[in-house]
Amino acid sequence: MFLSAHWYACLWYLIAQWDGFENDSWVSQDGTPSITPAEAQRMGLRQSFVAEQYVASLYWSVTTMATIGYGDISPTTTGERVFGLFAMVTATFLFNYGITTVVTLVANTNRAVVEFKCTLVNAWFVCNVWLAA
Secondary structure (H helix, E strand, O other): OHHHHHHHHHHHHHHHHHOOOOOOOHHHHOOOOOOOHHHHHHHOHHHOOHHHHHHHHHHHHHHHHOOOOOOOOOOOOHHHHHHHHHHHHHHHHHHHHHHHHHHHHHHHHHHHHHHHHHHHHHHHHHHHHHOOO
């Protein structure tokens, strides 16, 4: 899950970079949808440090994967929207796979415990009932 969040974050930023950090891109908007291009240039993340840009991308990735989607960082260009759709669909499958794996692991662990207890009960029954008779 963490690795996929990292990859989604990197691709999310790369899409904006491929679009040339347009004024309506999430990197320029920085969560403020109704600002002028000059304000976007001044306030946007494109002038920030790489670490801050990565944290913002990772934040979007995790909120999208967890289906929370606060909306403060939203896709605004066509490329960002297409990738957002892709990320939502694939993250749903990844999340479901993870949950299914954990549930299967717990179910199989409980089955092994039950089988062990049955073996102990059967051994006790054989020793105490059959041998006593």
